[in-house]
Amino acid sequence: MPSQTDEHLLQLLLQGDENALRLLVDRYASSIYRFAVRFSNDAALAEDISQEVFLRVYRYAFRFDPSQPFRPWLFSIARNVSMDMLRAARAGRLESLNEREEAGFLTPGQNPLESTDPTPEDRVISQESEQAVKTALRALNENQRTAIILKYFEQMTVREIADALSTTESAVESLLVRAKLNLAKLLSV
Amino acid sequence: MSCRKWEIQILRWHEGALDEKAEAPLLQHLGSCVRCRTLAGKFSALDSLFVSCQEPSLPPFLREKIISSVTEVMRQDSVRGVFSHHFRFLASFRPAIAGIVLMLGIGLGVVAGWNLAQSVSRIAAVSSYDLLSVAGFGGVESGSSLEFIWTDSDGRTGR
Numbered sequence: 001m002p003s004q005t006d007e008h009l010l011q012l013l014l015q016g017d018e019n020a021l022r023l024l025v026d027r028y029a030s031s032i033y034r035f036a037v038r039f040s041n042d043a044a045l046a047e048d049i050s051q052e053v054f055l056r057v058y059r060y061a062f063r064f065d066p067s068q069p070f071r072p073w074l075f076s077i078a079r080n081v082s083m084d085m086l087r088a089a090r091a092g093r094l095e096s097l098n099e100r101e102e103a104g105f106l107t108p109g110q111n112p113l114e115s116t117d118p119t120p121e122d123r124v125i126s127q128e129s130e131q132a133v134k135t136a137l138r139a140l141n142e143n144q145r146t147a148i149i150l151k152y153f154e155q156m157t158v159r160e161i162a163d164a165l166s167t168t169e170s171a172v173e174s175l176l177v178r179a180k181l182n183l184a185k186l187l188s189v
Numbered sequence: 190m191s192c193r194k195w196e197i198q199i200l201r202w203h204e205g206a207l208d209e210k211a212e213a214p215l216l217q218h219l220g221s222c223v224r225c226r227t228l229a230g231k232f233s234a235l236d237s238l239f240v241s242c243q244e245p246s247l248p249p250f251l252r253e254k255i256i257s258s259v260t261e262v263m264r265q266d267s268v269r270g271v272f273s274h275h276f277r278f279l280a281s282f283r284p285a286i287a288g289i290v291l292m293l294g295i296g297l298g299v300v301a302g303w304n305l306a307q308s309v310s311r312i313a314a315v316s317s318y319d320l321l322s323v324a325g326f327g328g329v330e331s332g333s334s335l336e337f338i339w340t341d342s343d344g345r346t347g348r
Contacts (some may be wrong), residue, residue, distance in 0.1 A: 016263050018256075025255050030247045037245040047251055054255045055262060130242050152239040158206070170197075177196045184231040187238065 006070035014061040039082040072163030136186040144179035
């Protein structure tokens with residue numbers, strides 16, 4: 001089964017195949033979680049987002065067009081779920097984001113940015129720039145943020161991003177340019 | 190070409206997505222335009238910054254949490270039946286379905302009301318017919334209308 005395509009796994013998932021679910025989670029849970037952390041800047045919320053994304057993948061699998069690639073469809077769900085849950089969190093329906101931010105963004109034992117083996121100095125510099133990038137990303141609008149995360153952190157092509165955002169490739173390129181200009185300003189690059 | 194138009198070219202150039210034909214004019218422009226050269230530098234700096242960002246790693250418990258939550262829904266669905274997805278799909282059209290049902294209800298109400306009105310007028314007409322019959326008038330019922338034939342004391346008749 002590992003050689004099966006995502007599209008085929010989705011068809012199996014629709015038939016209630018739990019192994020197909022496990023394979024899809026193995027393939028994409030990390031990417032979705034990374035996307036959610038970067039989009040929301042909130043590790044706990046990113047866990048909820050990841051869970052909801054896979055629930056929606058299962059619920060809406062019957063709507064998926066097998067002639068289309070799976071990854072953009074998956075990330076379009078991830079983007080919608082992230083926006084919904086972030087808005088809900090902001091509206092106070094979920095736990096206050098501010099409380100978590102005041103607590104230092106991540107709770108103990110839940111640091112998703114655990115590095116491999118950097119020196120202490122590297123770690124300080126890296127964490128500072130990391131935090132600056134996170135803050136700057138949050139200042140972008142949702143479309144620009146999505147485009148940047150998918151392009152530079154998930155290595156998706158412009159075509160795939162266009163599919164995920166239901167737009168054209170040239171619109172994505174414009175989004176990326178605007179986003180990079182904004183980031184350059186925000187990060188004083 | 191205005192500098193604004195070169196921005197996309199610079200972006201593509203950084204992605205390695207610019208073809209050779211387009212690369213030469215871009216490099217020529219970068220050689221003469223400080224603004225675009227600065228922009229290209231900024232884009233490069235941002236790319237390096239993105240690369241230096243660490244990857245958030247999936248919390249170890251999350252994989253199983255996701256699988257168990259989806260599996261739970263899958264089991265509930267298998268109890269409900271194979272069409273549960275489609276029922277859920279229909280559920281998203283609940284307001285439209287409610288609207289159609291309401292329109293059908295209103296339509297049925299109008300038809301029923303019209304029939305009722307017809308019946309009432311018919312009953313009223315039949316009651317009149319009965320009264321006239323008792324009074325000695327002969328009548329012919331045709332559909333919802335009644336035609337009466339009267340006869341006077343001289344034996345003359347009329348309608």
